[in-house]
Amino acid sequence: MRIAVCLCVLILFSAPAMLQSQHTGIPSPEYADSLFEAGQHDQALIAYNRLLEIESDNYLYLFRAGLLHAWTGRYVRAEELLSELFAQNPADLDVGTTLIRVISWQNRFEEALNMTETLLSQSPFNENLRALQVQLTFWNGQPGKANRMADALLQDFPNNTTATQVKASIRQSMQPLSITSYARPWDVDNTRIHSLTQFVQSGIRPGTFLHVRAAYSLAENTFTTQDARVWQTSLGVRQQLQAHWWLRAELGVSGNDEQTLGFAPATSVQFIRGEVAATLALARYPITDTPLLISQALYLTESTLVGNYATGPHEINGRIITGWLSDSNRRFLLSGSYAWQTRLGNMTYTPGFVGEYRSFSAAGAGYFAPEWQYWTSVRQQVRYDENAPFFGELTLDTGLQQFKPVHPRHHYVQNHHIRMQRTCRLKPVNAVIPGSNIISLLDELILNQL
Known part of the structure; x- marks a missing residue:
């Protein structure tokens, strides 16, 4: 009851x-x-x-x-x-x-x-x-x-x-001060290329960035005992025109180990939408991210398409570059990478894989470049804790390279190739901006292309 x-x-x-x-x-x-x-x-x-x-x-x-x-x-x-x-x-x-x-x-x-x-x-x-x-x-x-x-x-x-x-x-997001340093050793067919670039950027107002750049490249050919040096300093501005569109203009001076060549203007138009971006650039006396060392009054026109996809710790990047030199030569680059992030205490460790193919119609014309080059590598990247005012980043790519050399006595060559990129930047306060990753990536690409 x-x-x-x-x-x-x-x-x-x-x-x-x-x-x-x-x-x-x-x-x-x-x-x-x-x-x-x-x-x-x-x-x-x-x-x-x-x-x-x-x-x-x-x-x-x-x-x-x-x-x-x-x-x-x-x-x-x-x-x-x-x-x-x-x-x-x-x-x-x-x-x-x-x-x-x-x-x-x-x-x-x-x-x-x-x-x-x-x-x-x-x-x-x-x-x-x-x-x-x-x-x-x-x-x-x-x-x-x-x-x-x-x-x-x-x-x-x-x-x-x-x-x-x-x-x-x-x-x-204006980045009161951003300092970037690049070092790119390159070794192929008895030719060693050493490139160093210093890049300083500052936002002067929303949508406007001012930058100063200094680049130096040395090519040493142990077979012919020839070497060549080129350098360039420049001042530029990057301005947003409207949604998705950016204009970059740069003026500098270039020279080699014998003389000052003259003014080195460069300009580019960039379209950014989400994680995909396209760039059309024009430069005189370019020092590129390839071993093309230009010592004549040549112009380089390049079109670039870059894409980035990230989900969780995984990230996929790809880019296509087509370039035309004013002496009727051309260059082509196709690359892709896959990486994933892992936290190790105060460090971010990002291993991954990279594949890249390049071709140069200028091979044998004094450009210190093979006719084509293909290489795959394992990427190891370590970045210091981004919550600190300063952070350092080291990227090491190690892999197998194949190429057709300039000298006809070599028909086909395989060798191991190590490439390192060192970056040091003064980190601004964090800001969440759609497309910020692709903008940073394109800044790095333009820096090495022009």
Whole structure:
């Protein structure tokens, strides 16, 4: 009898959600709401989906299901639900801004910006919409425009945290001082190439970077007992034109071990979208990342396509370079790499694999280059803890190289080739910027190409 009374009391005082769940299998709205507010996203999504089986057109259920799909990484389904709601009520700013964020989380920043501007045309003084526009403009790769928008927003809403955070990220991304050093030994067919480049860059305002570069390269041919030296110093600026587009201009002086050759202008136009970038560059007296040592008044035109894909600790990179010299010679490069990161105390250890193919139509014309070269290597990279003000980076590539040499007495040669790249930079404060990795990679490529 006592047990029966206790059971009756328990049933009478149980939450309605539990009663409904036990007898009908459908959770109550209160139960779904409690899961939502408690941050139990997966369970809440299951509950709202069950409720939608009964009320498929319930506005609140659809909205919260859309939110939960987005929060659990199901962006496509979230966009479908939110788009359906927004079509029913285009004046609902909560649904509209949520839909915009879901679209931006899929890296479709321009589409999200267009939707934001449409909503702003209806509610031009809405603080949340204006803050969202500032954030999206920054993510879309327009720091200068985002900075101006943030200033205007802070004039009207001095305590807006989004505008303050965006301006802080812009200041951090300008890199008050970045110093990079490269050393590239190269050994093939009795010819040794030693290249050293120093590169100093500073952001002077959002979207504008000033840099100074000095490069020196020495080629020694032990078979012919010939050697050649070239050097170059230059001053340049890198300016963002609009979203995704950058212009770089550089002017310097080049020379060899015998004389000063003259002015060495260089320019490039760069398109960056996500983790893919394309560059078209033109330079006079170029010192490239290949053993081409130009001692005549030649021009080099190059097109570059670079791609980067990263997921978790794994990263895949690829690039294609096609170059044309003004003496009708050309060069080609195709490379790819795969690497993964591992933390070792205060160090980041990144092993990987690299494959590369190069060809030079200028072989035998005094360029110290083989007709073609192919090599595969194992990459070992160690980087000091990035949380420190200074960090060092050492990359060592060791692998098997095959090439067709300049001298006809060698038909086919295989040898082991070791290449090292040493980098030392003054690290700026961290800033999360879409496309920042590819921008850094392209800076390094341009540095070695031109």
